[in-house]
Amino acid sequence: MTVMQCNCGREAFYWRRHSGEVLCKKCFMKSVERTVLRTIKREGLFGPKDRIMVALSGGKDSLALLSILSKIERKYDTEIFAVTIDEGVRGYREEGLNIAKRVAGELGIEHRIVSFKEAYGNSLEEIYNLASSKGIKLLGCTFCGVLRRRLINEAAIKFGATKVATGHNLDDEAQTVFINLMRGDVARMIRLGTKPLKVREGFVPRVKPLRYIPEKEIAIYVYLKGYPLYERECPYVRASLRDEVRDILNRIEQRHPGTKFSMVRSVDKLSKLLKGEVGEIKYCKRCGSPSGREVCRMCELLSILGLSSER
């Protein structure tokens, strides 16, 4: 019986189907870290003297991101700190907060918590109840996502960050490519691709150093690091188009390894060809999300709920 071996001679642990590589634990970890470093360099995500705020939910993606960035930090003259958003969902958020605190502590990284309650005067639970009492149906994660993104931006400004790093992985990106294609939303699809970071007043640029790491490899990385996997699901999660697309892409990837990569690379190529220009994209002047309107529908809804303040 032959034992599959990594190039380094150690016993193999992981078969990377899309590339054919067979890796031991150590080489697997290194390879993930190398891909992140390459993404940062190639896409010019961080410059010298950047102060990076890591959006740390406590989920596997953000843990992997924090861990890898804290390692890479020494190579760049950058500062890192982490912020966790506390939406205020009892029985769900506490675990993530504890994990985030613990891992940031272990890595010796400054960690801050910013809450919906503090920023909006209401926790997510209270906001849902408020909406419900006004006969307004809120749309699962979309709504919370807007509030969270806005708070992340405000925290970045308050704490002097020059970049916000999020844990979006290859699967997230491929799903977004496909969703935008399904919707015929070419502008958003192209925005996703590699492009020079645009500085918009009042908004700290967001970067995604893990966008070329498959979700599965992030899960393995975090497992090998010994970090806890935070598997609890938010009670407000609803089945979404993204879930459907996730299933579809996973099934395709299973039969055609490398498909997710190709999808994301396609958009990168298009974005490069178009030099990031896809006609004029308008952004909501309150939350900064791309929107055809001055103030996006979500922010309008927030106004109605009395949760919105002009920035």
Next chain:
Amino acid sequence: MTVMQCNCGREAFYWRRHSGEVLCKKCFMKSVERTVLRTIKREGLFGPKDRIMVALSGGKDSLALLSILSKIERKYDTEIFAVTIDEGVRGYREEGLNIAKRVAGELGIEHRIVSFKEAYGNSLEEIYNLASSKGIKLLGCTFCGVLRRRLINEAAIKFGATKVATGHNLDDEAQTVFINLMRGDVARMIRLGTKPLKVREGFVPRVKPLRYIPEKEIAIYVYLKGYPLYERECPYVRASLRDEVRDILNRIEQRHPGTKFSMVRSVDKLSKLLKGEVGEIKYCKRCGSPSGREVCRMCELLSILGLSSER
């Protein structure tokens, strides 16, 4: 009990899910024809004095195409004729040939038959046997497709056509978009979109007037026309990536009507933004297919089989 009614007052027959329209038989037919006419105008597919060769397999798409073009012909100062390629597959091709002959006759359209045997000295069956005897495995439809496309082009030149019209429908186009995205083949994806027809020496431009008609609507159109549905499958057909993608897109369309449209429109938008420029596309100098090489792999294979002659 209320009977669903078309806007014209007649009894409804078809519910177009992606638009919400409810149509009677007559309005359904008109609406399909109008979409084709709009595509021709918007994409500038035919100019005055064009002589159009319809690639008529006898399958539903090409029958619908011939029928609609023969109707539209009067509005434009164009000439139409049809060509059927006889690959020489016994028990399969005869039925298509007969249907093609019959329908072209009924529509009063000039019809010609061009065979592999005549052009390549061998029928498809003989070519497969030849390859097999040389230990070469031919790839299902890809190979036959190259031979067929080349022959269509040669027929177009020989018979003085200025355009070749093919029956590719919305489903075909959406599948191709997705396959190209899966492969990261941005250049081919963009070529698919609306763009000014490029004239390349030795190649008659191909146009796809049905690219915005869903396959299902074409089937219904042909059925309502009373044309026979030619359902026999070529014995050389093999399960392909396209079959997989067809299933996936059909399932998505079922849950999210309009997805196929959005996908094709996305590519049209991109193509317009890029003005059809996606770096330099090279074409095989023998068959005219896009290829990174001077002579594509398929044509190389044909040389090996002794079936190729310089054009």
